[in-house]
Amino acid sequence: MQSFNAIIAASALLLATVSSSPIQVRSTCGSAPAGTSSEQPLSQPTGITTALACQAQCDANASCQSFVFGLVSNVDECMLYSVAAASVPAQSSSNVIVYDKACSSVPAVVPTTSNPTGAATGSSSSSGTGSSTGSGSSTGSGSSTGSGSNTGSSSNTGSGSNAGSNGGN
Numbered sequence: 001m002q003s004f005n006a007i008i009a010a011s012a013l014l015l016a017t018v019s020s021s022p023i024q025v026r027s028t029c030g031s032a033p034a035g036t037s038s039e040q041p042l043s044q045p046t047g048i049t050t051a052l053a054c055q056a057q058c059d060a061n062a063s064c065q066s067f068v069f070g071l072v073s074n075v076d077e078c079m080l081y082s083v084a085a086a087s088v089p090a091q092s093s094s095n096v097i098v099y100d101k102a103c104s105s106v107p108a109v110v111p112t113t114s115n116p117t118g119a120a121t122g123s124s125s126s127s128g129t130g131s132s133t134g135s136g137s138s139t140g141s142g143s144s145t146g147s148g149s150n151t152g153s154s155s156n157t158g159s160g161s162n163a164g165s166n167g168g169n
Helices: 002-020 051-059
Strands: 029-031 066-072 075-081 096-100 131-133 137-139
Touching: 051 066, 051 075, 051 096
Parallel strands: none
Antiparallel strands: 029 096, 066 075, 066 096, 131 137
């Protein structure tokens, strides 16, 4: 019975410790706004042509916690919000994405009709073991079969260059 009481006491202590800790919220960096609030933008700066420039506007505003950027009806849109990106309401256009102010990988690409958010930075495509497939992601990673022979020999069927970011790979 004494060990049962010790387990209950330890469990209560653990629960009290966990429940008093602040919850860590992950940053939202480059996804479609999906919040359900009716929050209105703090401001909508004009002449902003990249998500990185929109982030700079957010950084300059002490009330700004997140921003929305994209090409809507052939016009660059930058909207600053006083709430976290996860709380920014869904937008009428699917051509915009939301970022928390603290995001570190915000694109500096001017959006186009084929890349309305400026998020796609490369689309080179290649195949074979050890080669990359779009956006720098790796397929096969240089695996070999047989006694040391390499299949695919890292041949590139794309343009020969990869302008995409490796996304941490």
